[in-house]
Amino acid sequence: VRTQRLIAAISAEVQPGDVVVEVGTGTGVLAVAAVQAGARHVYAIEAGALAPVAREMMRANGVADRVTVVEGWSHAVSLPERGDVFVSETIGNAGFDENLVAIARDAAERLLKPGARMIPRRLSLRALPVEAAADWLAHQLFRPESAARWAEWYGIDFSVLPTLPVASGSRRLVLPRGAEAVKVLGPMVDLAEAEFYPTWHTTMESAPVAELTLAGEWNALQIFFEAELSPGIVLSTDPRPAAEEKPDHWATPLWLLPAQAVQPGQRWQIDFAWAPRGRHKLTVRAAAATS
Numbered sequence: 001v002r003t004q005r006l007i008a009a010i011s012a013e014v015q016p017g018d019v020v021v022e023v024g025t026g027t028g029v030l031a032v033a034a035v036q037a038g039a040r041h042v043y044a045i046e047a048g049a050l051a052p053v054a055r056e057m058m059r060a061n062g063v064a065d066r067v068t069v070v071e072g073w074s075h076a077v078s079l080p081e082r083g084d085v086f087v088s089e090t091i092g093n094a095g096f097d098e099n100l101v102a103i104a105r106d107a108a109e110r111l112l113k114p115g116a117r118m119i120p121r122r123l124s125l126r127a128l129p130v131e132a133a134a135d136w137l138a139h140q141l142f143r144p145e146s147a148a149r150w151a152e153w154y155g156i157d158f159s160v161l162p163t164l165p166v167a168s169g170s171r172r173l174v175l176p177r178g179a180e181a182v183k184v185l186g187p188m189v190d191l192a193e194a195e196f197y198p199t200w201h202t203t204m205e206s207a208p209v210a211e212l213t214l215a216g217e218w219n220a221l222q223i224f225f226e227a228e229l230s231p232g233i234v235l236s237t238d239p240r241p242a243a244e245e246k247p248d249h250w251a252t253p254l255w256l257l258p259a260q261a262v263q264p265g266q267r268w269q270i271d272f273a274w275a276p277r278g279r280h281k282l283t284v285r286a287a288a289a290t291s
């Protein structure tokens with residue numbers, strides 16, 4: 001679903017003759033798609049070990065003369081010409097945690113023509129108040145199998161770990177398929193949004209207020225993103241049941257909070273600020289106030 005949507009967006013945005021700049025080409029699949037969509041030339045930038053792989057991919061697909069694989073970080077490279085279209089799949093589990101805003105801003109300043117089309121054109125980060133089943137959470141942190149394995153390795157008894165209460169304030173990754181253990185207690189709130197096209201606008205701080213709609217033991221926020229790749233083509237990791245197929249490539253992070261019993265109608269607020277540096281790149285403070 002993920003790559004299909006990205007390719008659909010590339011087909012919709014790339015016009016014959018365009019120069020395309022892709023940041024983080026990985027295997028190079030999207031660069032090939034850009035050539036197939038009519039790009040005159042693609043600059044496929046890749047800092048990781050996959051750059052030689054991407055080069056082989058271009059040869060194998062007969063597009064090596066139309067794609068230049070550029071090894072290095074996008075902010076450290078320069079290109080012989082500016083692009084009409086920007087493409088990047090540097091979208092992390094928490095949306096902004098692969099640095100898309102800085103990458104897109106730097107590319108817009110140095111590597112793209114003014115008004116270049118951007119894929120994605122908009123990225124939003126959202127949160128849901130949830131109750132994650134306590135026994136399931138404990139197993140996410142310390143699995144009995146791991147405790148048994150460590151005991152064998154080190155000759156030390158680790159079996160108490162999976163039975164301890166979960167410490168709050170830490171962030172865990174949850175795969176969408178683990179979401180059955182997670183009960184949503186109220187509507188989503190918007191945490192941050194970056195629009196790259198047609199206008200440039202980023203809101204990386206917010207203090208949304210919302211109301212819980214279900215009673216439960218509130219102990220986490222589940223984080224997901226929505227990326228608008230092109231008008232009508234959206235990638236979303238919204239974990240709530242919906243008719244649409246979900247991309248299986250991303251996990252949805254859980255921020256653990258001190259557990260508290262909550263009631264429908266209770267209001268709550270997050271102070272959210274995106275902090276691009278540091279290991280925990282996002283900070284959330286949440287408090288439920290009785291109405």
Ligand SMILES: C[S@@+](CC[C@H](N)C(=O)[O-])C[C@H]1O[C@@H](n2cnc3c(N)ncnc32)[C@H](O)[C@@H]1O
Nearest residue numbers: 024025026027028045046047048072073074089
């Ligand atoms: C999610 S992967 C892209 C996957 C690709 N679309 C594919 O299907 O193979 C992101 C890639 O971006 C690269 N990357 C991240 N930030 C970068 C930057 N600023 N400059 C160049 N490469 C970057 C990483 O090394 C990684 O290979």
